Amino acid sequence: MTTTAYRILIVDDTPLNLKMVSAALASGGYQIETATTGHMALDRAVTFRPDLFILDVMMPDIDGYEVCRRLRRMTTFAQHPILMLTANDTLEERVRGLEAGADDYMSKPFQPIELQARVKALLRRVPLPAIQPQAAIQNETLAFFSLRGGVGVSTLATNLAVGLAQIWGQPVALVDLAFISGQSALMLNLPLRTTWGDLANPALHEIDYDLLQQVLMPHTSGVHVLASAARPEQSELITGEKVAHVLRLLRQHYAYVVLDLPHDFSDTTLAGLDSANTVLLVLAPEIASVRATACALDVFAKLEYAPDKLLLLLNSTVEQGGLVRKDIELALHRPIAQALPYASEIYLSALNRGVPPVFDQPSKPLGAILERWAFHLSREEQRTQRPAAPTPAWQRVAQSSYARKTR
Ligand SMILES: Nc1ncnc2c1ncn2[C@@H]1O[C@H](COP(=O)(O)OP(=O)(O)O)[C@@H](O)[C@H]1O
Ligand SMILES: [Mg+2]
Structure with missing residues (x-):
């Protein structure tokens, strides 16, 4: 397999130190990024996805130990090598570093040759990252979530995926992470020919894109399903x-x-939530669902998810007598981004046939709402430009918004 260079993130509040560490590693052929505060380091970690971290201990905002602890709490970086660099070389400092989750420790000033050797040793256990595609694709990952089941997470995820594929005429990946009773494939009437089960074998170390292509199941809408x-x-x-x-x-x-x-905070669910740009928190207009949503929001705040990563989605799974939108917003201290109507019969028949409403009835009211909503959740660069070859779905959405504007 073709590979690229290892990525290293160097974190230090002193520019001179950053320069010296970068210079020491320059000959290694690494891709290097730097950060000058603890918060910046955590941001860069997400965008740059380093293979190894070099952390200074003393920084003005959050210190190296805390950065280290927070990285360890993120699923993505729980196992990544972390090397601490510090000015005070005491036994106590070393122990604190290791307790925070660091793998190795060096004191300043350092000998470049020793830093090179330690970095090399730490990277020995990291597989070389796969080569990125030539023109990196701009990706939007949308995660549908609720701590309470039965509120329409799977229904809405499936309809949104199909809507996006139809509007943009491009394949969309739909990943079912509800391993216990996943429904994505069922909702699209796909037989469970290949599934996550094919990727479960622990002896399978190298999952690459070619293998994934064999496991994803194509649906005629353009959705590729990774089924549970x-x-x-x-x-x-x-x-x-x-x-x-x-x-x-x-x-x-x-x-x-x-x-x-699924409706939990397991490791695999957290990996999904971490990887998403947008988390759509689905709730129904009833008290237990609002409580579950408040609880989820609380956890997201603790995980330090940016508030604009989260969107509240009110799905009316009850015909009448549900809580009022305004009261829910007051209780949760957040606006509801989108409310979707009650439609039990249509969804039930869709489920029984394995055909989502956005696919077979995009011109009927519910299908049209779902389709417009898929457009609304699309990436801004796409939404604001007329595509070179507009799909019928794109034309429907464009016409309806034209109709609404001129009414
Ligand atoms: N807006 C709605 N109106 C009526 N019934 C709905 C609505 N959304 C979903 N449902 C139904 O609620 C049930 C649970 O939906 P599902 O998507 O499986 O929820 P979850 O994934 O959150 O457990 C399904 O039978 C589905 O058809
Ligand atoms: Mg579900």
Whole structure:
């Protein structure tokens, strides 16, 4: 397999130190990025996805130990090598560093040759990253989530994925991470020919894009489904790390990745949530669902997800007597981004036939709402430009918004 260079993130509040560390590693052929504060380091970690971190201990905002602890809490970086650099070389400092989760430790001033050797040794256990596609695809990953089941997470994830594929005429990956009772494939009437179960084998170290292409099942809408295994025990061996790796590969090749998540905060669910640009928190207009949403929002705040990564989606799963939108917004201190109507019969028949409403009835009210909503959640660069070859779905959406504007 073709490979690129290892990526290293160097974090130090002193520019001179950054320069010296970068210079020491210049001959190694690494891709290097720097950060000068703890917060910046955590941001860069997400965007740059380093293979190794070099952390200064003393920094003005959050210190190196805390950065290290927070990285360890992120599924993606739980195992990545971290090397601490510090000015005070005391036994206590070393122990604190290791307790925070660091793999290795060096004191300043350092000998370049020793730093090179340690970095090399730490990278020995990291597989070389796969080569990125020539023109990196801009990706939007949308995760559908609720801590309470039965509120329409799978229904909406499936309809959105199909809507996006139809509007943009491009394949969309739909990933079912509800390993116990996944439904994405069922909702599209796809037999469970290949599933996550095929990726579960722990002996399978190298999951690459070619393999994923064999496991994803194509639907005529253009959606490619990574289905949950037919038997839950087949998925038991799937780790958060494996999920993070698979999602990373998909993000490199698909403009849109849609995640159907289970109602928990397991490692694999967290890997999905971490990888998403947007988390759509689905709730129904009833008290238990609002409580579950408040609880999820609380956890997201603790995980330090940016507030604009989260969108509240009110799905009316009850015909009448539900809570009022305004009251829910007051209780959660957040606006509801989108409300979707009650439609039990249409959804039930869609489920029984394995045909989502956005696919077979895009001109009927519910299908049209779902289609316009898929357009609304599309990437801004796409939304604001007329495509070179507009699809029928794109034309429907364009016409309806024209009709609304001129009414
Ligand atoms: N807006 C709605 N109106 C009526 N029924 C709905 C609506 N959305 C979903 N449902 C139904 O609710 C049930 C649970 O939906 P599902 O998508 O499986 O939820 P989850 O994935 O959150 O557990 C399904 O039978 C589905 O058809
Ligand atoms: Mg579900």
